[in-house]
Structures are given as C-alpha cells and as structure tokens.
Amino acid sequence: MKPINIEALRGIEREKGIDFDTVVDALENALASAYKRQNHDVEGARVVIDRDSGDVTVLAQELDDDGNVVNEWVDNPHDFGRIVAQTAKQVLTQRLREAEREQTYGEYSGKEGDLVTGTIQIHDNRVTVLDLGNAEAVLPVAEQVPNESYPHGTRLRAYITEVRRSIKGPQIICSRTHPKLVETLFELEVPEIADGIVEIRGIAREPGYRTKIAVVAHDETVDPVGSCVGARGARVRAIVDELNQEKIDIIPWAQQAAQFVANALSPAKVEEVYLYGEEGDALVVVPDYQLSLAIGREGQNARLAARLSGWRIDIKSTTQFAEEQQALQAAYERGEIDEHGAPLVADVAAAVPEPAVAAVADPSPNPTDQPVPEVAPPRPPQPVADSAPGAPETDPELEVAGEGEPAATPAVDAANEE
Numbered sequence: 001m002k003p004i005n006i007e008a009l010r011g012i013e014r015e016k017g018i019d020f021d022t023v024v025d026a027l028e029n030a031l032a033s034a035y036k037r038q039n040h041d042v043e044g045a046r047v048v049i050d051r052d053s054g055d056v057t058v059l060a061q062e063l064d065d066d067g068n069v070v071n072e073w074v075d076n077p078h079d080f081g082r083i084v085a086q087t088a089k090q091v092l093t094q095r096l097r098e099a100e101r102e103q104t105y106g107e108y109s110g111k112e113g114d115l116v117t118g119t120i121q122i123h124d125n126r127v128t129v130l131d132l133g134n135a136e137a138v139l140p141v142a143e144q145v146p147n148e149s150y151p152h153g154t155r156l157r158a159y160i161t162e163v164r165r166s167i168k169g170p171q172i173i174c175s176r177t178h179p180k181l182v183e184t185l186f187e188l189e190v191p192e193i194a195d196g197i198v199e200i201r202g203i204a205r206e207p208g209y210r211t212k213i214a215v216v217a218h219d220e221t222v223d224p225v226g227s228c229v230g231a232r233g234a235r236v237r238a239i240v241d242e243l244n245q246e247k248i249d250i251i252p253w254a255q256q257a258a259q260f261v262a263n264a265l266s267p268a269k270v271e272e273v274y275l276y277g278e279e280g281d282a283l284v285v286v287p288d289y290q291l292s293l294a295i296g297r298e299g300q301n302a303r304l305a306a307r308l309s310g311w312r313i314d315i316k317s318t319t320q321f322a323e324e325q326q327a328l329q330a331a332y333e334r335g336e337i338d339e340h341g342a343p344l345v346a347d348v349a350a351a352v353p354e355p356a357v358a359a360v361a362d363p364s365p366n367p368t369d370q371p372v373p374e375v376a377p378p379r380p381p382q383p384v385a386d387s388a389p390g391a392p393e394t395d396p397e398l399e400v401a402g403e404g405e406p407a408a409t410p411a412v413d414a415a416n417e418e
Contacts, residue, residue, distance in 0.1 A: 002081050003054035004088060012092065018099045024049050026095060030087045031056065035080070044069065056084055104135045105170035109163045115184050116174065117157045123150045130156060135172060143175035145208040148244055157242060159184060177207040185242055186213070189235045192227040201253040204307035208246055212264065212304045216253040225250050251308065258282075261313065264305035268294035271318065275311070282311040291317040 004027065013020045031047040035058055039045075044061030058080065062071040118130030118137055128139040128150050139150075139158055150156065158174035159181040165171075175181065183200055192198040198217050205211040217224040228250045229236050240248055249267070254260040261282045262270040272285040286294045294315050295302050306313045316324070331337045336344055 002084070004049055004056060004084070006052065006054040012096070016096060016099055017103065018095050021051075023092065023095055024051065026091045027088055030091050031058070031084060034083050034087050035060075035077075038077070038080075038083070039075075042075075044072075045075075046072070056080075101169040105163065105165060108135060108160065108170060108172050112160050112163055113180065113184075114160055115157055115181070115188075116160055116172075117155060120150050120152055120154050120156055123152060130158065130174065132172070135170070137172040137174045139174045139176065143173075143177050145176050145244070145246075147208040148176065177205075179203040179205045179211075182211050182213065182239070182243070182248075185239045186228060189238050190228050190230070192217075192222060192224075197222055198224045198227050202308050204304040206300060206304065208244070210247045210249070210300055210304060211243075212249045212251055212308045214251045214253040214260070214264070214308055225252055249304075257309070257311065261305070261309045261311055264309045265294050265301065265313070265315075268301065270294070272321075280310075280312055282309070282313050284313055284315045285318060285321045286315060288317040288319050291315065 004024075009020055009023055012018055012023070028047045028049055032045050035045045035047065036042060039060070042060050043063040046059050046061065048057045048059065049055070050057075056076075057074060058076050059072045060075040061069050064070050116130070116132055116137060118132040120128060121131040121136070122129035126141065128144065130137040130139060137158065137160070139156075143161070144150070156176075158176055159178045160172060161175045161178060162173040163170055164173070182203055182205060186200065187193050190198065193200065193215075197219050198215055200213060201216055202214040203211065213228075215224040215228055217227070227235075236248055236250065240246060251263050251266060254263055258273040258275055261273050261275075261284065265284060265286075268286055268290045270284055270286055274283040274285075276282075284294070293301070296304075302313055302315055328337065328341060332339070338344060
C-alpha cells in the first residue's frame with residue numbers, strides 16, 4: 001500500500017490554512033469507514049497514518065458486547081491502495097470546501113453594517129443574488145426598493161445586515177431599504193461625519209421616495225447642513241444618485257422639541273408648534289398656502305417628520321386653527337367646556353369642528369433618543385393665549401416655536417421639491 005504524501009498535506013496547510021492534523025484525522029476516520037464497508041465481518045477498525053512517513057496501517061478490532069476493544073490486529077488488504085487514494089481525494093476536497101466557507105464567513109461576519117459592491121448575477125421575483133468576487137450576497141425581496149430595477153450584470157451597492165452559517169456555506173444578507181444604508185453613504189461622502197464633527201441624530205426613510213436626516217455639529221464653526229450638502233450640492237448629489245434619485249431632506253437637529261418638530265416638517269414653513277408633553281402630540285400651525293406641502297403627497301412629509309421627531313403631528317392651516325379657536329372660545333363662554341378644553345356637556349363635540357388633518361402616529365423607534373409617549377386620545381387644543389397642558393415645565397418660548405413669526409426651518413431637498 002502506497003504511503004500518503006505528507007509533503008502535499010503540509011503544502012495545503014500552508015497555502016489554504018487547513019490544519020494538518022485535522023486533515024490526517026479526517027483521513028484516518030474515512031479510511032476506517034471504507035475498510036469496514038469492504039469487510040462486513042469485521043466488528044471494528046481503525047487506521048493509523050504515520051505523520052512523518054505517511055505509511056498507512058489498518059487495525060482490525062474485536063469488540064465485546066459493550067463495544068469495548070478486546071483485541072486488534074494489523075490487516076492491510078492488498079487492494080486497499082486504490083481506496084486510500086480515492087478517499088484521500090474526497091476528504092481533501094471536502095476539507096478545502098469547508099475551509100473556504102469558513103474563511104468567507106470569517107471575512108464577512110466582521111463586515112455586518114458595512115457596504116459591499118457586487119454584480120447582479122441572478123434576479124427573479126424571489127431573490128436577487130450579487131457576485132462579490134469571492135462570495136455571493138443575497139438581496140431578499142423584502143430588502144429591495146419597490147421602484148428600483150436590478151438588471152443582470154449591473155453593479156449594485158448594498159448594506160450587509162446579517163451573515164449566517166448554512167449547509168451550503170455562509171449566507172450574506174444585504175439590504176437596499178435599511179436606513180443605515182443612507183447613514184453609511186453619508187459617512188463615506190462627508191468627512192465631517194466620518195471624523196465625528198457632524199453627527200447624524202436620526203433618520204426616517206421611505207425607500208425609493210424620500211429620506212429625512214437630522215444632523216448636528218459638535219463644532220460651532222461648522223454648518224452641519226452645509227457640510228452634508230457640499231459645494232454646489234456635490235456630496236448629497238452623489239448619495240442621491242446612489243439611491244436612484246431618492247429625495248433627501250437634511251434637517252438641523254434642535255434640542256428644543258418644538259423647534260425640532262418645525263424643522264422636521266421642512267420644506268414647509270411653520271408658524272407655531274404646540275406640544276402636549278404627556279400625550280406626545282404636537283399641534284403644528286402652517287400658513288394656508290403651505291398646508292399641502294407640510295402634509296406631503298399621501299401624507300408622506302408629515303409621516304416622516306413624525307418618525308424623525310418622535311411626536312405625533314397634527315397639522316392645521318392658519319384659517320383652520322383660528323376657526324377652531326373661535327369655536328372653543330364660544331363653547332367656553334357658553335359653559336360647555338372648562339378652561340382646559342374638557343367638555344362639560346355631552347354634545348360639546350358638535351360645537352367643535354373636526355380636525356382637517358389627523359395626527360400622524362408611528363410606532364417606529366425614536367431616532368432622537370427622546371421617549372416616544374403612548375398614544376393618547378385626541379382632544380381640543382388650548383386657546384392660543386394658554387400654555388399647552390401637560391407640557392414640560394420650562395420656559396414657554398422653548399415649547400412654542402415661532403410665536404409671532406414663522407419658525408426657521410432650514411433644510412435641503414436634494415432633489416427638486418415637488
């Protein structure tokens with residue numbers, strides 16, 4: 001029986017990183033199994049491979065009723081050399097495949113949260129597969145942007161959400177819808193974000209349509225919005241192109257909740273913001289001509305602003321708000337409501353007009369680290385002259401933004417605003 005080529009195994013260990021002893025142990029077990037299949041009358045067997053010479057020794061075994069070895073002897077079949085060669089080839093192939101899978105898993109498991117660029121290899125109604133060169137990544141349907149197309153052979157950048165082991169090797173799961181995709185793109189395009197000078201405080205996204213991102217600078221000399229936009233919009237334009245013209249609003253984060261709510265509704269101009277702290281509701285008053293812009297198409301602008309700020313937002317035009325206040329004042333004078341707007345008679349609801357815009361509620365986690373209050377039943381807002389009940393006991397100027405003049409809501413719409 002020809003010996004095993006030990007030098008070849010050592011070379012594989014150096015080149016492929018496969019442990020020598022692991023391969024030899026696997027060979028011994030595989031050869032023992034092959035010997036027992038060939039010799040059915042043998043109760044047990046083991047194979048010993050000399051680590052220096054490569055000589056193969058087959059030891060047949062006699063076992064007792066408990067499976068313990070009571071006797072063993074050398075039995076090297078004359079035709080076992082062919083089996084040794086075939087088994088060695090199979091074991092090495094399997095071990096090489098396992099080593100490559102483990103190497104790929106080790107490489108990409110540390111890249112969760114990173115971006116990868118690959119070539120679209122397969123695209124159907126179930127999944128899209130990206131060729132990363134030394135591995136494949138899967139883009140599930142749930143992680144695909146509805147209005148994006150994925151032609152075969154085109155290059156695509158995606159965000160790695162998970163790397164997991166499977167029977168067929170490591171599975172790299174990617175996403176094109178994750179908010180972190182936008183955040184990571186900004187980190188790549190904006191040095192101030194990568195260096196920690198500008199911080200992203202929150203992202204609200206409806207993939208393929210619009211994203212709102214709140215930023216703040218830790219250096220008073222740095223304009224956070226301008227840093228993200230770049231000279232002539234170059235930085236944000238690169239991100240918009242990567243996202244297939246998805247609109248991006250860059251919002252200045254504000255510590256005062258009322259001001260942040262006003263900023264989040266950009267590009268709409270806001271006149272007043274009233275907060276109901278315990279309920280987590282925000283009543284926003286905008287000029288009549290800004291109402292549709294503040295709400296957005298199918299409520300998108302208001303919905304994203306609510307997610308970004310963590311407040312449920314009820315938007316009213318100046319006219320709607322004034323009419324409601326007049327109705328409340330009249331109801332108060334008639335003794336139908338108390339000074340807090342609570343009804344004193346059962347039919348008071350008929351005296352108060354229905355809100356034109358329902359509050360926007362969203363269960364998403366609050367990206368600004370402010371607690372998201374529980375859903376509270378709607379109630380009439382307070383007269384303009386009264387402070388909002390349930391609001392934190394702070395300076396009223398911090399709770400009502402823009403009283404007397406429109407609140408400043410600087411923001412950037414990277415694509416042309418509708």
